Amino acid sequence: MSVRGSKVNGLMVTIRDVAKESGFSSTTVSIVLNNAPLARYIPAVTKKRIEKAAKKLGYRPNLFARSLRSKRSHTVGVMVFDMTDPYCTLILRGIENTLYQASYLPILTDVHNERSRFERYLEMLLDRRVEALIVLANWLFVDIDVLADLEKSSIPTAMIGRELKTDTISSVIVDNEMGAYAAVEHLHSLGHRKIAFIRGPKTLADSAPRWKGIRSFAKASELDLDPRLIVDLPESRDPISSFEAGYKLTEELIKQKRPFTALMAFDDMTAFGAIRALAKAGLRVPEHCSVVGFDDVAASSLYTPALTTVRQPMEAMGAMAVSIVVDGINSVQEKREVVAVHRKVAPELAVRESTRNLL
Amino acid sequence: MSVRGSKVNGLMVTIRDVAKESGFSSTTVSIVLNNAPLARYIPAVTKKRIEKAAKKLGYRPNLFARSLRSKRSHTVGVMVFDMTDPYCTLILRGIENTLYQASYLPILTDVHNERSRFERYLEMLLDRRVEALIVLANWLFVDIDVLADLEKSSIPTAMIGRELKTDTISSVIVDNEMGAYAAVEHLHSLGHRKIAFIRGPKTLADSAPRWKGIRSFAKASELDLDPRLIVDLPESRDPISSFEAGYKLTEELIKQKRPFTALMAFDDMTAFGAIRALAKAGLRVPEHCSVVGFDDVAASSLYTPALTTVRQPMEAMGAMAVSIVVDGINSVQEKREVVAVHRKVAPELAVRESTRNLL
DNA sequence: TCCCGAAGTTCGATTTAAATG
DNA sequence: GCATTTAAATCGAACTTCGGG
Numbered sequence: 001m002s003v004r005g006s007k008v009n010g011l012m013v014t015i016r017d018v019a020k021e022s023g024f025s026s027t028t029v030s031i032v033l034n035n036a037p038l039a040r041y042i043p044a045v046t047k048k049r050i051e052k053a054a055k056k057l058g059y060r061p062n063l064f065a066r067s068l069r070s071k072r073s074h075t076v077g078v079m080v081f082d083m084t085d086p087y088c089t090l091i092l093r094g095i096e097n098t099l100y101q102a103s104y105l106p107i108l109t110d111v112h113n114e115r116s117r118f119e120r121y122l123e124m125l126l127d128r129r130v131e132a133l134i135v136l137a138n139w140l141f142v143d144i145d146v147l148a149d150l151e152k153s154s155i156p157t158a159m160i161g162r163e164l165k166t167d168t169i170s171s172v173i174v175d176n177e178m179g180a181y182a183a184v185e186h187l188h189s190l191g192h193r194k195i196a197f198i199r200g201p202k203t204l205a206d207s208a209p210r211w212k213g214i215r216s217f218a219k220a221s222e223l224d225l226d227p228r229l230i231v232d233l234p235e236s237r238d239p240i241s242s243f244e245a246g247y248k249l250t251e252e253l254i255k256q257k258r259p260f261t262a263l264m265a266f267d268d269m270t271a272f273g274a275i276r277a278l279a280k281a282g283l284r285v286p287e288h289c290s291v292v293g294f295d296d297v298a299a300s301s302l303y304t305p306a307l308t309t310v311r312q313p314m315e316a317m318g319a320m321a322v323s324i325v326v327d328g329i330n331s332v333q334e335k336r337e338v339v340a341v342h343r344k345v346a347p348e349l350a351v352r353e354s355t356r357n358l359l
Numbered sequence: 360m361s362v363r364g365s366k367v368n369g370l371m372v373t374i375r376d377v378a379k380e381s382g383f384s385s386t387t388v389s390i391v392l393n394n395a396p397l398a399r400y401i402p403a404v405t406k407k408r409i410e411k412a413a414k415k416l417g418y419r420p421n422l423f424a425r426s427l428r429s430k431r432s433h434t435v436g437v438m439v440f441d442m443t444d445p446y447c448t449l450i451l452r453g454i455e456n457t458l459y460q461a462s463y464l465p466i467l468t469d470v471h472n473e474r475s476r477f478e479r480y481l482e483m484l485l486d487r488r489v490e491a492l493i494v495l496a497n498w499l500f501v502d503i504d505v506l507a508d509l510e511k512s513s514i515p516t517a518m519i520g521r522e523l524k525t526d527t528i529s530s531v532i533v534d535n536e537m538g539a540y541a542a543v544e545h546l547h548s549l550g551h552r553k554i555a556f557i558r559g560p561k562t563l564a565d566s567a568p569r570w571k572g573i574r575s576f577a578k579a580s581e582l583d584l585d586p587r588l589i590v591d592l593p594e595s596r597d598p599i600s601s602f603e604a605g606y607k608l609t610e611e612l613i614k615q616k617r618p619f620t621a622l623m624a625f626d627d628m629t630a631f632g633a634i635r636a637l638a639k640a641g642l643r644v645p646e647h648c649s650v651v652g653f654d655d656v657a658a659s660s661l662y663t664p665a666l667t668t669v670r671q672p673m674e675a676m677g678a679m680a681v682s683i684v685v686d687g688i689n690s691v692q693e694k695r696e697v698v699a700v701h702r703k704v705a706p707e708l709a710v711r712e713s714t715r716n717l718l
Numbered sequence: 719t720c721c722c723g724a725a726g727t728t729c730g731a732t733t734t735a736a737a738t739g
Numbered sequence: 740g741c742a743t744t745t746a747a748a749t750c751g752a753a754c755t756t757c758g759g760g
Binding site for chain 1: 419420421422423424426427430432434437442443445448449451452455456459464465466467468469471476480483484485486487488599602628631632634635638657658661662663664665
């Protein structure tokens with residue numbers, strides 16, 4: 001058990017204290033404790049004496065001083081566009097865990113979907129010399145300006161949740177098209193033919209590929225897409241609003257009296273809203289109507305009925321973003337060129353209790 | 360628009376560059392840019408020239424150097440025992456937001472309920488000279504060792520979610536007793552008399568006061584507490600396990616054939632599990648059985664039926680913890696004594712759709 | 719004495735160049 | 740020349756002290 005935070009008359013123990021205690025110079029102490037190249041020439045006895053002295057005093061190097069010299073902070077900036085979006089939680093866990101293994105610490109910032117806040121936080125992080133940036137672009141439609149600011153920062157940067165083609169910023173996204181395809185396919189295989197769709201807002205980048213996946217399945221299997229059963233989520237920056245919109249749109253869908261046996265929602269929040277509207281109308285899920293979501297947010301498996309949905313491998317995506325930027329940091333250290341990489345990961349259909357076989 | 364990260368042949372702009380550019384010494388530059396006391400004596404022209412030079416070069420002070428001198432990091436360590444616990448999200452939001460206003464940055468660590476991880480993270484944070492610590496002790500029964508380690512750190516520390524009486528560590532908790540009291544009272548006022556209870560695990564600090572609140576209401580209003588309708592959650596460190604336990608215990612409760620018209624769960628997760636078990640048994644909420652939870656986790660209002668629950672003012676609690684430690688930091692700066700404060704905040708009953716009037 | 723500005727020291731660790739036997 | 744050790748310079752900002760007008 002090392003005695004942490006030992007002090008010499010109220011002040012922290014410095015390398016000079018260790019030098020004095022061990023009888024060597026601070027140079028030698030530094031070389032030994034960091035196991036620097038020159039440590040090869042230092043006899044074992046010396047090393048032992050120094051290490052003993054350091055331990056005895058509870059010496060801990062001052063990271064400010066070290067960083068000042070090395071220009072390294074061992075810190076990574078994490079920018080979330082909206083923490084309260086349940087989509088974030090597991091991704092953050094993945095980021096944290098992988099950073100931990102690499103001995104980096106995350107500085108977490110929540111931009112609240114506000115541009116000014118984004119700018120201020122970016123400045124603060126850069127001032128602190130974070131060695132890389134991970135941006136969690138959930139929900140918000142990222143405008144070009146944000147990307148430009150990010151590029152200017154000139155440190156390794158990865159964005160999760162938004163498809164990019166830049167050669168400066170890396171990206172990690174889920175294969176939206178594949179996920180949506182799998183979801184309709186699932187409904188189709190259960191015998192559903194009259195399917196209602198709540199699509200994402202047009203301004204949101206995820207919306208188009210998901211819809212593309214649906215159309216592509218429809219074409220392949222001759223599923224009829226009834227335009228009157230297709231509605232769009234309104235644009236909004238609030239994650240919870242998709243619940244309310246899902247509720248309202250489903251109410252309208254029901255009021256239309258055009259029958260459907262299944263509903264595919266843009267995401268899980270929307271699906272929750274839809275289920276509530278269905279329940280309000282006396283329609284049980286999945287008995288009267290099957291529902292599928294997208295994301296596999298934590299609440300989905302806890303819902304009653306447990307939601308069938310397309311799972312984004314969120315923890316893995318967070319981990320992936322970290323390895324990308326850590327590689328970037330290493331490249332910078334070794335003065336190699338940093339190349340942006342773009343990963344599109346496969347989602348997985350989580351079949352639970354909100355969908356049932358029609359037969 | 361300031362040009363961020365400007366460089367002079369690949370290196371950052373230093374105060375000396377600004378000195379050279381403006382024609383003054385670095386001392387004067389420092390005084391002007393920091394608006395130090397001595398700046399009073401410096402003529403406006405000089406100031407203007409220096410500021411112009413700084414802006415032109417895009418000067419940003421090196422925080423490593425500044426921290427080395429000032430011994431301040433403007434950083435606060437946040438330790439969460441388990442990020443994936445939905446209880447965390449809003450508290451973190453409150454912490455982040457209040458820290459932002461005070462110009463501190465949070466370093467977020469997730470201890471995964473593991474002691475070794477807690478120790479390593481604490482050491483890393485202390486090495487980085489975080490100026491305060493906020494510990495989010497959700498779920499885990501905090502052992503004495505953890506507290507001892509925290510006390511040793513000798514920086515302002517606040518713990519959220521665990522009642523403390525120390526005079527070194529501050530605490531912010533919800534009034535569990537009052538919350539539980541309000542919840543049963545609500546059920547009672549709706550005409551419920553046969554109420555089942557799923558209590559928290561004995562090892563969890565929140566369990567006892569919540570039960571106390573229930574007993575105290577029962578005594579006051581002569582409500583009969585049927586021992587056969589009272590069950591306990593098993594001990595566990597996994598937040599999701601309370602969902603499963605809630606499910607199983609409710610199944611058993613139903614199997615018993617001892618009728619109850621309402622169920623009060625230890626927390627929202629447990630309530631979700633209970634609702635699922637009820638549904639599985641063909642019992643609708645709230646038609647056949649009312650259910651109330653505790654916490655008001657984000658998912659609660661999205662659930663179908665929307666869960667009636669006791670709301671912890673989580674965002675406010677996070678904010679409160681921050682103001683406590685920021686006060687502490689100021690005390691340290693001004694060499695005043697840091698005194699721990701203990702706040703118990705009132706919860707609020709959120710009446711929604713999972714409870715109904717029996718009449 | 720007052721105003722303005724600069725030279726030099728400090729914070730703590732790392733590293734280069736050099737000095738010992 | 741070799742093994743072993745160290746004085747001195749450096750990183751960038753802030754503060755103390757001092758001098759000139």
